[in-house]
Amino acid sequence: MNRLVLGILLGIAFGVIDVLMVLNHPDRTTAMLLQAFSSRFAIGVLGANISLPMHPALGGALVGLLISLPDAFIAKSYVGIIGTGLIFGALAGWAAKAWAA
Known part of the structure; x- marks a missing residue:
């Protein structure tokens, strides 16, 4: 599978999963859902x-960390936001290594 197509499909899946997690937040707003x-x-x-010159899962985790940091600082929810960013990033890197051409 093409890396870009795989990335878009993974991005949609990760986005939907994260939006479903944010729906449990008592003070959720439309902006929170769009950001997630x-x-x-x-x-x-x-x-x-x-x-990057490292294992794709580590590179993906690094991307997840860097993208998640600003959101974590703003929301003051470090473990949840950075944790899911690391997991989703590592999964994206691993999936690209396993399935992308």
């Missing part, structure tokens, strides 16, 4: 398409 989807979409696309 867009940052996780970026992690999926970039994590699957990054080319």
Whole structure:
């Protein structure tokens, strides 16, 4: 499968998963939902398409960390946001290594 197509599919999946997690937040707003989807979409696309001199899962995790840091600082929710960013990034890198051409 093409890396870009795989990244887009992973980004949509990660975005939907994160939006579903944000729906449980008592003070959720439309801006929170859009932010959650867009940052996780970026992690999926970039994590699957990054080319660094390290294992793709580590490169994806690095992308997930860097994209998640601003959101974590703003929301003051470090473990949840950075944790899912690392996991989704590593999954995107691993999936690209396993399935992308």
